[in-house]
Amino acid sequence: MGAVTATILDGKATRDEIFIDLKARVDALEAKGITPGLGTVLVGDDPGSASYVRGKHADCAKVGINSLRRDLPADITQAELEAVIDELNANPECTGYIVQLPLPKHLDENAALERIDPDKDADGLHPVNLGRLVLGKEATLPCTPRGVVHLLRRYDVPIDGARVTVVGRGVTIGRPIGLLLTRRSENATVTLCHTGTKDLAAEVRRADIVVAAAGVAGLITADMVKPGAAVLDVGVSRTPDGLRGDVADNVREVAGYISPNPGGVGPLTRAFLLSNVVERAEQLAAESA
Numbered sequence: 001m002g003a004v005t006a007t008i009l010d011g012k013a014t015r016d017e018i019f020i021d022l023k024a025r026v027d028a029l030e031a032k033g034i035t036p037g038l039g040t041v042l043v044g045d046d047p048g049s050a051s052y053v054r055g056k057h058a059d060c061a062k063v064g065i066n067s068l069r070r071d072l073p074a075d076i077t078q079a080e081l082e083a084v085i086d087e088l089n090a091n092p093e094c095t096g097y098i099v100q101l102p103l104p105k106h107l108d109e110n111a112a113l114e115r116i117d118p119d120k121d122a123d124g125l126h127p128v129n130l131g132r133l134v135l136g137k138e139a140t141l142p143c144t145p146r147g148v149v150h151l152l153r154r155y156d157v158p159i160d161g162a163r164v165t166v167v168g169r170g171v172t173i174g175r176p177i178g179l180l181l182t183r184r185s186e187n188a189t190v191t192l193c194h195t196g197t198k199d200l201a202a203e204v205r206r207a208d209i210v211v212a213a214a215g216v217a218g219l220i221t222a223d224m225v226k227p228g229a230a231v232l233d234v235g236v237s238r239t240p241d242g243l244r245g246d247v248a249d250n251v252r253e254v255a256g257y258i259s260p261n262p263g264g265v266g267p268l269t270r271a272f273l274l275s276n277v278v279e280r281a282e283q284l285a286a287e288s289a
């Protein structure tokens, strides 16, 4: 095995810094009689999704946010799911909430996301929030893309003018991240790759920053990476050997920066979910002052 050269973008340490800030802000809200509340809607018994939802509520307890869990059976109908969404839309204890993705195949994911009150959309995945992001208006931003940008900034990775290759076109990261990174404040040039991309290795090789979010274990290998590039491993695959990211181990011998998986962007996805809930509670406090 070659020398390890890459600087590790440490998502857990960065998350801990964000939690200190969030706890102070939640305490300030408490002093005004407001306790933010995060709701989750989990359908079915997928162990990965159940574990992410448990993690979100454990995080809430750490910073003082109330938890509202709605755990529903796998065979729930669309109408029953939407009734739970309507209940959370109307529930004053719920400042913001998420529908854990993916939903079972018989349910309409987009219809569920659209049913969420955009003001309570803690994930930033409602069409109104994504549309506001496209238009450059104030919006609740998607959590994983926020985590990627924050991690790059935290470790002083140059973004302005950087060539970014994103691999994967999912709704939680691949599609929205280009919208964040091409804002004037970030000013990157972004290429979005997917299974239809003809020469993935060439697209990755020209990137200063690679965001790997395809969910294909070990897809990005050392020979595909420009020496010194920042490589963020966001994909997750459950393999017989356990959880694997999209980035092969040998990439850290070539990359300048690498976000590991686990321990990179994942903890920040959770931190920015709480951040979105706290920001919304602060807006409500300002409106009622």
Ligand SMILES: Nc1nc2c(c(=O)[nH]1)N[C@@H](CN(C=O)c1ccc(C(=O)N[C@@H](CCC(=O)O)C(=O)O)cc1)CN2
Residues within 6 Å of the ligand: 051, 052, 098, 099, 100, 101, 102, 123, 143, 144, 172, 243, 261, 262, 263, 264, 265, 266, 267, 268, 269, 270
């Ligand atoms: N409604 C949503 N659904 C999904 C999202 C999302 O942002 N909103 N993203 C993913 C799952 N996800 C959050 O829900 C998520 C995935 C991974 C992590 C994380 O912290 N991972 C750890 C490792 C965890 C482990 O060992 O199991 C890490 O990377 O260190 C947090 C959140 C799909 N669904």
